[in-house]
Amino acid sequence: MAANNSDSIQEELGEGGVGVKHEAEEEAEGAPSSAAQATATTMLPRSSSRPQLDLSGAAIHGTLEDRNPTILLPNQSDDISHLALDIGGSLIKLVYFSRHAELSTEDKRKISTKRRLGMFNGGRRSYPILGGRLHFVKFETGKLNECLDFISSKQLLRGVVSGVDSPSWRSGAQPDNIVIKATGGGAYKYADLFKERLGVSLEKEDEMDCLVSGANFLLKAIRHEAFTHMDGHKEYVQIDQNDLFPFLLVNVGSGVSIIKVDGHGKFQRVSGTNVGGGTYWGLGRLMTKCKSFDELLELSQRGDNSTIDMLVGDIYGGLDYSKIGLSASTIASSFGKTISENKELSDYRPEDISLSLLRMISYNIGQISYLNALRYGLKRIFFGGFFIRGHAYTMDTISFAVNFWSKGEAQAMFLRHEGFLGALGAFMSYEKHGLDDLRVHHLVERFPMGAPYVGGKIHGPPLGDLNAKISWMEKFVQKGTQIIAPVPMGVPATTGMGGFERPTSKGDILRSDASAALNVGVLHLVPTLDVFPLLEDPKTYEPNTIDLDQDEFKYWFKVLSDHLPDLVDKAVASEGGTDDAERRGDAFVHAFSAHLARLMEEPAAYGKFGLANLLELREECLREFQFVDAYISIKQRENEASLAVLPDLLMELDTMNEEARLLALIEGVLAANIFDWGSRACVELYHKGTIIEIYRMSRKKMQRPWRIDDFDMFKKRMLTDRKDQPYKRALLFVDNSGADVVLGMLPLARELLRHGTEVVLVANSLPALNDVTANELPEIIAEASKHCGILRKAAEAGGLLVDAMAGIQDDLKDAPESVPLMVVENGCGSPCIDFRQVSSELAAAAKDADLLILEGMGRALHTNLNARFKCDALKLAMVKNQRLAEKLFNGNIYDCICKFEPIS
Numbered sequence: 001m002a003a004n005n006s007d008s009i010q011e012e013l014g015e016g017g018v019g020v021k022h023e024a025e026e027e028a029e030g031a032p033s034s035a036a037q038a039t040a041t042t043m044l045p046r047s048s049s050r051p052q053l054d055l056s057g058a059a060i061h062g063t064l065e066d067r068n069p070t071i072l073l074p075n076q077s078d079d080i081s082h083l084a085l086d087i088g089g090s091l092i093k094l095v096y097f098s099r100h101a102e103l104s105t106e107d108k109r110k111i112s113t114k115r116r117l118g119m120f121n122g123g124r125r126s127y128p129i130l131g132g133r134l135h136f137v138k139f140e141t142g143k144l145n146e147c148l149d150f151i152s153s154k155q156l157l158r159g160v161v162s163g164v165d166s167p168s169w170r171s172g173a174q175p176d177n178i179v180i181k182a183t184g185g186g187a188y189k190y191a192d193l194f195k196e197r198l199g200v201s202l203e204k205e206d207e208m209d210c211l212v213s214g215a216n217f218l219l220k221a222i223r224h225e226a227f228t229h230m231d232g233h234k235e236y237v238q239i240d241q242n243d244l245f246p247f248l249l250v251n252v253g254s255g256v257s258i259i260k261v262d263g264h265g266k267f268q269r270v271s272g273t274n275v276g277g278g279t280y281w282g283l284g285r286l287m288t289k290c291k292s293f294d295e296l297l298e299l300s301q302r303g304d305n306s307t308i309d310m311l312v313g314d315i316y317g318g319l320d321y322s323k324i325g326l327s328a329s330t331i332a333s334s335f336g337k338t339i340s341e342n343k344e345l346s347d348y349r350p351e352d353i354s355l356s357l358l359r360m361i362s363y364n365i366g367q368i369s370y371l372n373a374l375r376y377g378l379k380r381i382f383f384g385g386f387f388i389r390g391h392a393y394t395m396d397t398i399s400f401a402v403n404f405w406s407k408g409e410a411q412a413m414f415l416r417h418e419g420f421l422g423a424l425g426a427f428m429s430y431e432k433h434g435l436d437d438l439r440v441h442h443l444v445e446r447f448p449m450g451a452p453y454v455g456g457k458i459h460g461p462p463l464g465d466l467n468a469k470i471s472w473m474e475k476f477v478q479k480g481t482q483i484i485a486p487v488p489m490g491v492p493a494t495t496g497m498g499g500f501e502r503p504t505s506k507g508d509i510l511r512s513d514a515s516a517a518l519n520v521g522v523l524h525l526v527p528t529l530d531v532f533p534l535l536e537d538p539k540t541y542e543p544n545t546i547d548l549d550q551d552e553f554k555y556w557f558k559v560l561s562d563h564l565p566d567l568v569d570k571a572v573a574s575e576g577g578t579d580d581a582e583r584r585g586d587a588f589v590h591a592f593s594a595h596l597a598r599l600m601e602e603p604a605a606y607g608k609f610g611l612a613n614l615l616e617l618r619e620e621c622l623r624e625f626q627f628v629d630a631y632i633s634i635k636q637r638e639n640e641a642s643l644a645v646l647p648d649l650l651m652e653l654d655t656m657n658e659e660a661r662l663l664a665l666i667e668g669v670l671a672a673n674i675f676d677w678g679s680r681a682c683v684e685l686y687h688k689g690t691i692i693e694i695y696r697m698s699r700k701k702m703q704r705p706w707r708i709d710d711f712d713m714f715k716k717r718m719l720t721d722r723k724d725q726p727y728k729r730a731l732l733f734v735d736n737s738g739a740d741v742v743l744g745m746l747p748l749a750r751e752l753l754r755h756g757t758e759v760v761l762v763a764n765s766l767p768a769l770n771d772v773t774a775n776e777l778p779e780i781i782a783e784a785s786k787h788c789g790i791l792r793k794a795a796e797a798g799g800l801l802v803d804a805m806a807g808i809q810d811d812l813k814d815a816p817e818s819v820p821l822m823v824v825e826n827g828c829g830s831p832c833i834d835f836r837q838v839s840s841e842l843a844a845a846a847k848d849a850d851l852l853i854l855e856g857m858g859r860a861l862h863t864n865l866n867a868r869f870k871c872d873a874l875k876l877a878m879v880k881n882q883r884l885a886e887k888l889f890n891g892n893i894y895d896c897i898c899k900f901e902p903i904s
């Protein structure tokens with residue numbers, strides 16, 4: 001039976017603790033020193049893959065009372081590379097790309113590591129675009145001027161190519177030479193206006209071509225793009241790239257196009273119908289006086305179509321027509337009831353009219369689509385176009401029709417970027433931009449603050465200007481409940497038509513498009529992210545260990561909400577505790593809480609969401625409000641304190657024999673993993689002792705067997721079975737700063753180096769809680785190297801000590817060549833790691849690795865506990881959460897996990 005550390009750890013610190021306040025805690029409560037501040041800003045450059053847009057001067061147009069205020073961003077200064085348009089009958093869809101700032105100059109360490117890893121001339125495709133964001137914006141065609149203003153005010157033409165195939169990424173071409181890609185009928189109709197107003201020519205792209213290439217791109221490059229929607233339940237569909245074609249693509253715009261897609265560029269428009277979104281909007285506008293499509297759609301939510309539609313029951317005196325399987329509530333004839341009643345239009349409720357119209361048109365589209373799928377023997381139908389708008393009833397109705405008539409054989413699927421297929425296709429048609437070769441892991445979806453809180457109309461990308469963002473947040477706080485609360489709806493009594501039963505939608509949880517707008521974030525193009533090559537099977541790999549079902553989500557919602565006050569205190573202090581920092585802190589709390597509330601209401605709102613995503617979302621929100629590194633001073637304090645005792649620890653270890661030392665090293669890693677500022681229980685412990693006291697106590701409690709204890713197996717591999725064949729290269733995924741890395745992982749790295757194993761320390765690219773980052777490691781290693789020849793030689797060999805050791809006397813000149821110690825960044829800014837998206841540096845380092853050591857709860861328990869690799873893997877962590885310990889191991893908080901998974 002595994003030992004239970006929990007009581008003893010609490011007791012030891014509760015009673016035995018000397019009552020000295022944790023040093024880092026003191027620092028965190030006050031403003032950090034200016035030195036700490038300076039380091040915070042100089043040591044941690046913003047990630048090249050996650051830049052901030054400079055959108056100063058952004059203004060919300062309209063009053064605080066507006067539900068959907070227009071936002072104009074006049075001084076957009078990003079280097080916009082491409083812009084493409086789909087000008088439809090009702091809406092103009094605009095897709096544009098903003099390129100990231102130049103990558104910062106590589107430092108010596110990185111260059112040296114890359115050389116060593118053979119990363120130069122690595123044969124990687126080089127993208128003309130190094131990284132950036134794809135933005136999605138829409139305008140009503142009737143308000144074309146707004147679109148033109150938007151393009152010119154945001155200088156979207158600055159980087160557009162002149163001469164389509166020779167992109168000039170930087171300079172603005174003379175307006176007369178500018179050509180932009182456009183599709184849809186408006187590309188013809190409004191060509192002169194574009195020339196006149198903006199001086200640009202529209203290069204027309206075939207609409208069907210664009211729809212298909214847009215859909216193919218989305219299905220290929222975005223992980224959770226397609227989903228089913230039945231009975232109010234949304235489920236993301238994993239698309240197998242090798243089994244995508246053929247499918248039916250139904251684009252429901254003003255009219256409807258039905259296209260059979262057989263491959264990239266291989267398709268045929270097989271049918272269509274003139275009864276589409278334009279019909280709904282046009283008839284609806286005439287009949288209800290609604291001012292916008294969204295208003296009409298929202299009206300339908302409160303409608304009851306039985307007052308307008310003729311039902312089977314109306315004909316059969318309230319009875320079913322059971323002989324042909326029609327229940328009394330089936331719609332026999334849309335709008336049929338109105339012929340027998342002596343009523344005027346004004347006698348009908350606009351809500352009911354809107355719902356009858358919506359049902360009529362959705363069923364019709366579903367039915368025609370099904371018939372075409374039947375015609376060609378297709379099982380999958382993807383629906384796109386702005387008619388759908390993420391509207392639950394529309395999707396349910398279409399799905400119901402497809403399912404009913406095909407008797408479950410065919411499946412209706414929807415796309416999150418449904419309205420932008422044509423515009424994306426036009427965008428893709430620019431040649432040589434390199435986007436055609438993107439894969440799922442190259443696009444990361446983020447949810448910057450601008451995106452979540454718009455009710456459909458944001459004219460521009462997410463707010464990049466901090467002030468605008470905060471005002472937006474403050475505004476959101478006032479409007480928040482309105483936006484995030486479920487839309488109250490009555491369950492309509494009847495819906496079917498021509499043989500359809502009504503969908504059994506859970507009416508009260510369905511919602512309008514207002515918040516479905518959330519589902520489209522901004523796609524970040526991150527061409528440097530790779531699939532980790534040592535994953536045994538990337539296709540079946542699932543990073544998250546536990547499923548965030550409703551219950552689980554509720555629990556983590558509470559954990560993260562409870563942690564917020566403490567986190568925001570630290571974050572504000574890390575930025576000097578100024579008024580500005582306070583204001584940003586408030587905005588951060590509201591933003592993160594709003595995301596949590598949104599997810600609580602609809603867990604699938606942002607695609608398939610696991611605990612790793614939730615923890616990353618918190619970090620993203622902090623970054624969104626420019627909290628660069630909330631735990632910076634805590635990390636520095638803990639590093640200093642740990643480095644001070646490292647020489648003693650190393651000396652003690654060196655007195656042991658190999659076996660005892662290996663055990664002490666693994667114990668050391670597990671014990672030091674207690675320094676985790678993301679765990680509530682641990683943070684409470686820190687009040688009860690100094691860093692060193694807690695570390696000593698934690699070590700003392702390391703009784704074996706641990707909850708999972710494969711140490712003997714690991715020891716056998718290291719010291720007995722293949723002692724003469726040491727591992728060639730070990731990747732050590734390090735976790736927290738301070739004792740965790742200094743007293744835990746570094747001594748273990750040293751031991752591996754001693755065995756002749758090259759060691760690559762893999763650390764976060766961006767800060768997350770108190771995790772150590774790749775930028776911070778070289779300095780820590782340089783400090784540690786002052787007291788340890790093994791580390792020093794290896795660090796020198798790994799190019800880590802370029803300048804840091806200047807002035808230190810060289811007593812190792814004659815020592816033999818050492819295997820190198822290197823540092824690479826993992827590409828993440830989260831406490832967890834998703835091995836489908838890692839930095840190219842890490843992917844290159846993995847090439848010759850035959851041992852992985854994953855450390856910490858985030859990387860080895862929340863994610864990757866069940867991940868299988870192509871080489872030996874050792875997973876080490878202390879479980880610092882009672883519920884997780886019970887759930888995963890039937891154990892207790894502070895249990896330790898040492899899981900060794902050799903490949904043979």
Ligand SMILES: CC(C)(COP(=O)(O)O)[C@@H](O)C(=O)NCCC(=O)O
Binds near residue numbers: 735
């Ligand atoms: C955020 C963490 C995954 C970090 O753990 P680590 O990887 O540093 O070991 C962990 O602290 C955690 O799951 N915390 C939340 C649960 C809690 O407060 O108990």
Ligand SMILES: [Mn+2]
Binds near residue numbers: 736769
């Ligand atoms: Mn951590």
